[in-house]
Amino acid sequence: MSLPAIQPSRRLVLGGAAALLATTIVRAAEPDLAGLSDMTTRAVPIGREERAARLARAQALMRANGMGAVLIEPGASLTYFTGVEWWRSERLTAAILPVEGEACIVTPFFEEPSVRQTLAIPAEVRVWQEDADPLRVVAGFLRDRKLTARAMGIEESARFFAFDGLAHALPGIRLVSANPVVRGCRMIKSPAEIALMRLATDVTVAAYRWTHPRVETGMTGAQIGALMNAATKRLGGAPEFALALIGPASALPHGSREVVRVADGQTVLMDCGCTVEGYQSDVSRTWVHGTATAEQRRVWDQVRRGQALAFRTAQVGVAAGAVDDAVRHFYERLGYGPGYRLPGLSHRTGHGIGMDGHEPVNLVHGEATRLAPGMCFSDEPGLYLSGKFGVRLEDCFHMTAGGPAWFSTPPASLDRPV
Numbered sequence: 059m060s061l062p063a064i065q066p067s068r069r070l071v072l073g074g075a076a077a078l079l080a081t082t083i084v085r086a087a088e089p090d091l092a093g094l095s096d097m098t099t100r101a102v103p104i105g106r107e108e109r110a111a112r113l114a115r116a117q118a119l120m121r122a123n124g125m126g127a128v129l130i131e132p133g134a135s136l137t138y139f140t141g142v143e144w145w146r147s148e149r150l151t152a153a154i155l156p157v158e159g160e161a162c163i164v165t166p167f168f169e170e171p172s173v174r175q176t177l178a179i180p181a182e183v184r185v186w187q188e189d190a191d192p193l194r195v196v197a198g199f200l201r202d203r204k205l206t207a208r209a210m211g212i213e214e215s216a217r218f219f220a221f222d223g224l225a226h227a228l229p230g231i232r233l234v235s236a237n238p239v240v241r242g243c244r245m246i247k248s249p250a251e252i253a254l255m256r257l258a259t260d261v262t263v264a265a266y267r268w269t270h271p272r273v274e275t276g277m278t279g280a281q282i283g284a285l286m287n288a289a290t291k292r293l294g295g296a297p298e299f300a301l302a303l304i305g306p307a308s309a310l311p312h313g314s315r316e317v318v319r320v321a322d323g324q325t326v327l328m329d330c331g332c333t334v335e336g337y338q339s340d341v342s343r344t345w346v347h348g349t350a351t352a353e354q355r356r357v358w359d360q361v362r363r364g365q366a367l368a369f370r371t372a373q374v375g376v377a378a379g380a381v382d383d384a385v386r387h388f389y390e391r392l393g394y395g396p397g398y399r400l401p402g403l404s405h406r407t408g409h410g411i412g413m414d415g416h417e418p419v420n421l422v423h424g425e426a427t428r429l430a431p432g433m434c435f436s437d438e439p440g441l442y443l444s445g446k447f448g449v450r451l452e453d454c455f456h457m458t459a460g461g462p463a464w465f466s467t468p469p470a471s472l473d474r475p476v
Contacts, residue, residue: 089285091292094268097261098294101254103335104141108250109179112139112243113155119239120157126208127200128155128236129224131216134413135240137336141178150192150220153181154199155239157208162199164192193223200228211236241418246432251337251412252456255434258339259454259465261295261332266343266476269328273347277320279304279313286330295332295339298415303327308344309448311405311440322348325447331415338415340436341466342452345475354449357441358472361449364388364439365468368407368421369455372429372437372462379425382407385439386423394441397423401443408436411454433457434465 116139120128130136130153132144140153140161151165151173160180165173167185174183184199186192200206209232212221221233247255268289273282283300290297303310304318308327320326324347331340344361346354364385371384385407389395394402406422409415411434419427421435433456440450451469455462469475 089272089288091288094264094289094292096292096294097264098257098334101257101294101335102250104178104250104254106178108248109139109141111248113161113179115243116155116239117157119242120155120211123211123238124209125211125234125236125239126157126205127203128211128213128239129153129196129216129220130155130213130236130240131220133215134336135213135215135244137176138244138413139179140181141176142173143176144173146217150186150223152192152196152216152220154196156203156205159203164195164199166192191223191227193220193227196224197227200231206231208232209234211239213240237418244412245410245418246430247412247434247456248432252432252434254335254337255339255412255454255456256465258295258332258334258337259341261290261293261334262330262339262341263466263476264293265289265295265332266328266330266341270343270345270476273320273326275320275322275347278317279307280317282320282326282328283330286328290330290332295334298331298333298338299329301329303329303448305447306445309442309444309446311442311448311450320347323351324348325354325449327448327450329450329452336413338411338413339465340411340415340452340454342438342440342450343469343475344449344451345472350472354447355472357443357447358449360389360392361439361441361451362468362470364403364441365437365451365453368437368439369462369464372421372435372455372457374429374431374457374459374461376429377425378419378421378427378429378435379423381421381429382423382425389439389441402441403439404442405440407439410434411436429457431457431459 132146144151149166154162162182164184186195213236269286279302282302286300287297305324307314307318308325327344329342368381368385371381406420408421410417436454438452442448453468454465
């Protein structure tokens with residue numbers, strides 16, 4: 059996303075120092091990007107008609123679930139429904155989606171002109187002054203629309219002060235989870251969303267193809283990530299993360315604070331993604347620098363087979379958890395695990411993806427949600443051998459009526475990893 063993040067990404071905490079080092083490296087010696095050009099000129103932003111359809115869908119789901127309105131704070135869901143690109147602070151900016159009629163944006167008085175710059179739907183804007191309670195402004199809108207007798211849905215990432223403040227502003231109102239509405243809309247991607255995710259993935263794959271042959275002996279993960287980010291920017295994507303794990307660090311799915319340098323026979327595991335018009339890619343590739351051992355080749359091929367099994371299992375109507383179960387049972391037959399124990403697959407097989415890098419629902423044991431056309435997931439069943447190396451191949455897919463379809467094509471062999 060182009061805005062300040064609400065929370066650090068899963069890679070940001072461990073990668074912060076590496077990112078600073080990567081920035082220093084790029085400034086010291088800019089890579090030659092002359093052969094790369096912007097791939098995103100054909101990107102089609104989400105239009106007014108699609109946002110209107112989203113609101114209509116949300117309102118239908120509100121009626122089906124007995125809600126009168128939904129409250130959403132800044133983040134991907136706010137942008138999804140309203141176009142508003144904003145951040146969270148102690149000053150509340152929020153959208154209220156009513157079961158009927160236009161939405162309402164509540165924001166500080168002095169922020170209204172800025173908020174309107176990205177507002178992409180017809181909506182009332184109500185402001186509050188610095189000495190006022192913004193939740194009373196929300197309550198006033200609900201009273202004016204005669205919605206206080208119905209349940210009020212709260213988007214799952216909203217902060218407690220918004221929930222608590224509304225409860226005090228409207229004693230007796232029933233506050234419920236907005237998941238049936240927000241998830242019910244965002245989990246099912248439209249053709250326009252899928253096209254943007256495919257384009258973001260194309261950028262990431264092209265950046266991998268440029269970066270891979272430029273990885274040299276002695277490089278750190280931060281240097282490799284800097285190359286990947288530079289290529290991604292030149293290709294038109296907004297880099298989200300470029301994690302490069304070397305040798306034993308590749309056995310830790312999200313990395314290590316230790317600085318490891320590329321050497322012959324070392325595994326290099328990269329996990330990278332970008333956004334195009336707010337929609338994300340997420341692609342992981344693993345290779346061996348120089349000569350691979352028989353064990354590295356064997357594990358890489360086992361992961362390739364596990365990823366393919368997950369893809370085959372992901373059919374319309376299948377429970378999301380069954381995809382994870384299929385891979386885990388396969389790995390256990392190979393002697394890994396059991397379950398989430400090491401050596402083996404220590405994390406879920408995949409996660410939902412869209413405007414957020416991680417969205418509901420996940421391909422994880424016990425998840426009962428049935429796969430349906432329009433859902434999008436990562437497929438990344440890695441294998442991790444503590445103290446030695448790890449292998450992760452990650453490609454995302456979207457569900458169609460006929461089954462899963464890849465956003466990116468998985469590599470066929472360790473010798474051709476990208």
